[in-house]
Amino acid sequence: MKVLVAKKLGFCFGVEHAIDMAQKLLVERKKVYCLGPLIHNSQVVERLAHQGLQVVENLEQITPAADEKDTPTVLIRSHGCRPELLQKIKAKGFQLVDATCILVKRAQKLVQELHQQGYQVIVVGDPNHPEVQGVVGYAPEVIVVNGEEDISRLPPHGRLAVISQTTHSAEDFGRLVGYIATRGYEEMKVVNTICRETARRQASAVELCRLVDVMFVLGSRHSANTGELAQLCRRKGVDTYHLQDWQEFKPQYVVGKGTAGITAGASTPGWIIQEFAENLQHF
Numbered sequence: 001m002k003v004l005v006a007k008k009l010g011f012c013f014g015v016e017h018a019i020d021m022a023q024k025l026l027v028e029r030k031k032v033y034c035l036g037p038l039i040h041n042s043q044v045v046e047r048l049a050h051q052g053l054q055v056v057e058n059l060e061q062i063t064p065a066a067d068e069k070d071t072p073t074v075l076i077r078s079h080g081c082r083p084e085l086l087q088k089i090k091a092k093g094f095q096l097v098d099a100t101c102i103l104v105k106r107a108q109k110l111v112q113e114l115h116q117q118g119y120q121v122i123v124v125g126d127p128n129h130p131e132v133q134g135v136v137g138y139a140p141e142v143i144v145v146n147g148e149e150d151i152s153r154l155p156p157h158g159r160l161a162v163i164s165q166t167t168h169s170a171e172d173f174g175r176l177v178g179y180i181a182t183r184g185y186e187e188m189k190v191v192n193t194i195c196r197e198t199a200r201r202q203a204s205a206v207e208l209c210r211l212v213d214v215m216f217v218l219g220s221r222h223s224a225n226t227g228e229l230a231q232l233c234r235r236k237g238v239d240t241y242h243l244q245d246w247q248e249f250k251p252q253y254v255v256g257k258g259t260a261g262i263t264a265g266a267s268t269p270g271w272i273i274q275e276f277a278e279n280l281q282h283f
């Protein structure tokens with residue numbers, strides 16, 4: 001069948017940087033830990049685990065070093081974390097290597113600055129996503145808005161500053177900002193913190209939706225930006241399947257379809273995309 005691949009898809013520079021950092025550390029040092037999976041892709045996480053990267057849930061699971069040469073290294077993933085955690089890592093005497101994406105760092109800094117300027121900070125995003133859980137730690141009483149139902153929790157008046165989870169869909173961010181504006185705040189400052197990589201992947205997917213009969217969105221079901229891509233394609237009216245890799249493909253997905261499109265989230269490695277595209281072409 002005819003297969004078209006999105007112009008922009010797969011690994012973003014933030015994810016590539018985090019993986020590079022992990023691989024360098026694993027060559028240089030013995031004990032390297034990551035709090036939670038480094039990226040939302042089980043195949044990559046498994047490969048790094050084979051190279052020695054240990055995934056832990058909390059710092060208490062890390063055994064302190066018997067001597068200095070053995071000091072554990074804690075790698076902060078591209079999603080970032082709360083500032084207290086960075087201090088706790090240092091206080092425990094562990095080596096800290098911070099792979100927080102520069103665009104997530106920008107959002108963290110903005111939350112801090114906007115709060116200092118007297119704004120009530122609002123983050124549009126998923127309160128359960130590690131990036132959001134980290135970002136809200138940069139100022140007190142940050143409110144997370146994930147849908148219209150959360151807007152009733154906002155204060156009735158005051159000065160509001162709204163930012164977004166970096167991987168949120170631009171369409172949804174705009175929609176929720178619109179709803180918030182209807183409440184008539186005296187001042188609303190909106191800073192677009194959606195990352196360009198996410199925006200470009202979304203724009204490429206929308207472009208592709210116009211040309212295909214079916215869309216395959218590749219990536220982990222835990223990956224926020226992959227999920228957003230799949231939802232976006234569905235909203236464009238194209239039959240869309242969010243699959244982790246070729247193993248999840250079923251022939252009935254392409255019955256009666258002439259052209260298929262492929263896109264992938266920012267944590268989906270190139271080899272998964274290539275394998276899927278080749279197999280689909282020969283199907």
Ligand code: F3S
Nearest residue numbers: 012014101103166195
């Ligand atoms: Fe950074 Fe955007 Fe990737 S925020 S980790 S470049 S999806």
